Amino acid sequence: MRSERSERSPERPKGVEGYKIAVIAGDGTGPEVIREGLKCLKAVSGKCGFKYETVEYDLGGERYKKTKELVPDSVLKELAGFDAIYLGAIGHPDVKPGILEQGILLKLRFYFDQYINLRPVKLYPGVWTPLKDKAPEHIDFVVVRENTEGLYKGLGEFKDKNTKNEIAIQISHNTRKGVERCVRFAFEYTKKRNKRKALTLCGKTNVLTYAWDLWDRTFNEVAKEYKDIKTDYAHVDATCMWMVKNPEWFDVIVTDNMFGDIITDLGAMIQGGMGIAAGGNINPEGISMFEPIGGSAPKYTGKNVINPLAAICAGGMMLEYLGEEKAARMLEESVMKVTGEKLKSLSAGKMGYSTSEVGDLVVQNLP
Ligand code: IPM
Ligand code: MN
Numbered sequence: 001m002r003s004e005r006s007e008r009s010p011e012r013p014k015g016v017e018g019y020k021i022a023v024i025a026g027d028g029t030g031p032e033v034i035r036e037g038l039k040c041l042k043a044v045s046g047k048c049g050f051k052y053e054t055v056e057y058d059l060g061g062e063r064y065k066k067t068k069e070l071v072p073d074s075v076l077k078e079l080a081g082f083d084a085i086y087l088g089a090i091g092h093p094d095v096k097p098g099i100l101e102q103g104i105l106l107k108l109r110f111y112f113d114q115y116i117n118l119r120p121v122k123l124y125p126g127v128w129t130p131l132k133d134k135a136p137e138h139i140d141f142v143v144v145r146e147n148t149e150g151l152y153k154g155l156g157e158f159k160d161k162n163t164k165n166e167i168a169i170q171i172s173h174n175t176r177k178g179v180e181r182c183v184r185f186a187f188e189y190t191k192k193r194n195k196r197k198a199l200t201l202c203g204k205t206n207v208l209t210y211a212w213d214l215w216d217r218t219f220n221e222v223a224k225e226y227k228d229i230k231t232d233y234a235h236v237d238a239t240c241m242w243m244v245k246n247p248e249w250f251d252v253i254v255t256d257n258m259f260g261d262i263i264t265d266l267g268a269m270i271q272g273g274m275g276i277a278a279g280g281n282i283n284p285e286g287i288s289m290f291e292p293i294g295g296s297a298p299k300y301t302g303k304n305v306i307n308p309l310a311a312i313c314a315g316g317m318m319l320e321y322l323g324e325e326k327a328a329r330m331l332e333e334s335v336m337k338v339t340g341e342k343l344k345s346l347s348a349g350k351m352g353y354s355t356s357e358v359g360d361l362v363v364q365n366l367p
Pocket of ligand 2: 265
């Protein structure tokens, strides 16, 4: 998808061969799943003959507990010199919810202006879905979630806090620029994906009459430039309904940050759960970050039972964005073989294999 990779960052160290990947394994089971992702990356790079280098960053709950640091400015500067960021999971049971999510995950998304959150919802062979009578041919769509605006902008205020008359205001902030670049990405992506060539705008025009008016107008204007793409519109509540009842209707869905957050958890469930769901935080002109959608799963930490496939698939998405499309396809092919022929389940502890064995299986089944 990305064409001009090189010369982006003036801080890129000289003499580095291949891609430069920053690894933030993070908290809980993050390091275990990222280890398997890196194992697969190494194997596939050997087969495809591309080079890369990784540098690890210890951002996360442990570092925060020790030093109160989230992402120091010096690290942000360094990260700017990489081609991509590979992230495990952020979230620590001893740290108040919100601190690490906002201070690390959202911080990186905003700082690097990763304005797209790309989340494929694809049911792989052999994977159990809670949707009765649905098979891989019915569940294969992609959600393009706006990733830097909307309710996530953090705008709002309290009035008369801690009184009986308290008011809490949370603003959804949508700019024409932000909406348009997201919508354009979605059209281009639908075109490149070349499946059903259908793009659905998921919103709430009937109630949220400012934000979704802007989205709707922008979507329809940009649509005029893509005559070969079929477009339609669904309210977010109806989208949830169709995702369960008729997921085969979707090819690509574009939506705002909050709705995208919600519908992609539903999407993750119909594709077999958090063990398989991967996503990319993408800045097509900058530095993108790839992560399994699931959290740090503290209770499974260190047990070698968590499913690493989501992290492995996130690694595959990273390869695609680095321009290694063949390697990405090989990795996905292997994952599909492993789900189709080997694993009993995708759930932690029930796969029939350990975390590291699943990584080995993906390596062994590479074409
Ligand atoms: C996600 C997560 C994050 C989000 C949280 C952890 C801030 O739920 O990546 O979907 O809301 O975007
Ligand atoms: Mn979420």
